[in-house]
Amino acid sequence: MNKNLVAGLCLALCAAxxxxxxxxxxxxxGNFADWGITNNGTAAGWTPKAGVLxxxxxxxxxxxxxLNPGWGGQAYDAEAxxxxxxxxxxxxxxxxxxxxxxxxxxxxxxxxxYGRGDFAIDFGRDGTWDFGILTANRSATLHQGDVVAxxxxxxxxxxxxxxxxxxxxxxxxVTSVTDGTDVGDAxxxxxxxxxxxxxxxxxxxxxxxxxxxxxxxxYWQGANPAEAFDVQWxxxxxxxxxxxxxxxxxxxxxGLALLLGGLGLAAGTARRRTK
Ligand SMILES: [Ca+2]
Ligand SMILES: [Ca+2]
Ligand SMILES: [Ca+2]
Ligand SMILES: [Ca+2]
Numbered sequence: 001m002n003k004n005l006v007a008g009l010c011l012a013l014c015a016a017x018x019x020x021x022x023x024x025x026x027x028x029x030g031n032f033a034d035w036g037i038t039n040n041g042t043a044a045g046w047t048p049k050a051g052v053l054x055x056x057x058x059x060x061x062x063x064x065x066x067l068n069p070g071w072g073g074q075a076y077d078a079e080a081x082x083x084x085x086x087x088x089x090x091x092x093x094x095x096x097x098x099x100x101x102x103x104x105x106x107x108x109x110x111x112x113x114y115g116r117g118d119f120a121i122d123f124g125r126d127g128t129w130d131f132g133i134l135t136a137n138r139s140a141t142l143h144q145g146d147v148v149a150x151x152x153x154x155x156x157x158x159x160x161x162x163x164x165x166x167x168x169x170x171x172x173x174v175t176s177v178t179d180g181t182d183v184g185d186a187x188x189x190x191x192x193x194x195x196x197x198x199x200x201x202x203x204x205x206x207x208x209x210x211x212x213x214x215x216x217x218x219y220w221q222g223a224n225p226a227e228a229f230d231v232q233w234x235x236x237x238x239x240x241x242x243x244x245x246x247x248x249x250x251x252x253x254x255g256l257a258l259l260l261g262g263l264g265l266a267a268g269t270a271r272r273r274t275k
Contacts, residue, residue, distance in 0.1 A: 025086070026084060026086060026096045026208075026210070028096075028187040028188070028189045028208050028209070028210045029189055029208070030189035030190060030191040030192075030206060030208055031191070031206075031208075032098065032100070032191075032206050032208070035048045035049065035052055035082055035084075035098055036048040036049025036050075036052065037080075037082070037098075037100070037206075039194055039195070039196045039197040039204070040196065041196045041197075041198075041199065042198070042199065043198060043199055045197060045198060046058065046079075046080055046100075046197075046198055048082055051084060052082050052083070052084045053082070053083045053084065053244060053246045054080060054081065054082045054083070054244070055080065055081050055242065055243070055244045055245075056079065056080045056198075057078065057079060057080070057240075057242055058077070058079045058080070058198045058199075058200050059073075059074070059077045059079070059200070059240070060073065060074055060077070060200040060201065060202065061073035061074055066164070067239055067240035068163055068240060068241070069158075069160035069162060069163040069164060069165070069173065069238065069239070069240075069241065070158070070159060070160050070164070070166075070237060070238065070239030070240065071239060072237075072239040072240065073102075074102040074200075074201075074202035074203075075102060075103060075104070075107075076102070076103055076114075076235060076237070076239040076240050077101060077102035077103065077202070077240055078099070078101050078103070078233060078234060078235075078240040078241065078242035079100045079101055079102060079197075079198070079204065079242070080099070080100040080242070081097070081098070081099055081231060081233060081242050081243070081244040082096075082097070082098040082099070082244075083095070083096065083097050083098075083231055083244055083246055084096045085213065085223075085224075085225075087223050092212060092213075092214070093212075093213045093220070093222070093223050094210050094211060094212055094213060095210070095211045095213055095216075095220075096208070096209070096210050096211075097119055097133070097207075097208075097209045097210075097211070097231055098206065098207060098208045098209070099119075099206070099207040099233050099242075100197060100204050100205070100206050100207075101204065101205055101207070101233075101235075102202050102203060102204055102205075103116065103205070103235050104193070104203070104205065105135075105190050105205055105207075107235070109236055114235050114236040114237035114239070115136065115235065115236050116135050116136060116235055116236070117135065117175040117176050117233060117234045117235050117236055117238070118132045118133060118134050118135050118136075118138070118175070118176045118177050118233075119132065119133040119135065119209060119231060119232070119233050120132055120155070120174050120231070120232045120233070121133070121216075121229055121230070121231055121232075122229060122230045122232070123216070123219040123225070123226075123227055123228075123229045124227050124228070124229070125227075125228050125229065125230050125245070127152075128151060128152055129150055129151075129152055129155055129174050129232075130149065130150060130219065131147060131148065131149055131150060131183075131215070131216065132147075132148045132150050132154070132155065132176075132177035132180065133145075133146075133147055133148075133186050133188070133209050133211060134146045134147075134148060134176075134177055135188065135190070135207065136176075138176060138177050138178060139178070139179070141182065142177060142179075142180070142182060144188060145185055145186050145187070145188045146182050146184075146185060146186070147182070147183050147184040147185065147186050147211055147215045148177050148180040148181060148182055148183065149180055149181040149183045150177060150179075150180040150181075151180075152172075152174065153179075154177055154178055154179040154180040155174035155175065155176070155177060155178065156174070156175050156176045156177075156178050156236070157171040157172060157173055157174055157175060157238065158171045158173040158174075158175050158234065158236070158237050158238020158239070158241075159171060159237045159238060159239070160173060160238055160239075171238065173234060173238035173241050174232070174234075175234055175235065175236045175237070175238050176236055183215045183217075184211075184212060184214070184215035185212075186209050186210060186211040186212075186215075187209065187210040188207070188208070188209050189207070189208045190205060190206070190207050190208075191205055191206040191207075191208075192205075193205055194206070207233075213225075228245075228246070229246065230243055230244065230245050231243070231244045231246070232244075
């Protein structure tokens, strides 16, 4: 098993932690230490500090390099996505997103090679990608760091229509913004390569993004999102797609009890299955 999936339980547990508890502690500088991430050659190194939502999907060149939905091994591995939001001393709230990938940000596009993609956000989780955060210049007017309001028609898509189904004409995996409305600017930093991340080897790169939530208009009210949302990232072929599904907000005590009750039930089910 060369896949390290930590998502479900961590997401649920992190949901019980106030997300604004670490206000002012994320700096957009390409260094991941402020997220609590450590490249110490252990699986635990992927786990961030409390209050950061995350998903880890570390893969390698095993299994013929199959990722999901395509192939490419470590060179196309989207490995982990992290998310938090904070209200700073200036009273403004910012959404922070971070990515670790085995995909070299300088990978050219051409032939059998595909460059880096943009961060996509779907508010309402309704299948419409409402914003793109650009990791590269995409047109004469849409530049790296721009926050762009989009519809799905404003996105290029990948090579796959479903897992392992090569069908570029019918792919719904959004990759990079081609058009849309520039609504503001995010801060973006991309690290140089590093090693010793997790246990599967290879080189890795870290992306760090901070978006003023005012750019999201009615999708964000005050310190918290107005509705549930997904964040997704992939490269221009979409050989590996990573998606983070944060909970809407910090649960109320009643909701928290329900959540914890549900977790207990799920754990009970898992235990029964292992007998
Ligand atoms: Ca940082
Ligand atoms: Ca990997
Ligand atoms: Ca992966
Ligand atoms: Ca949407």
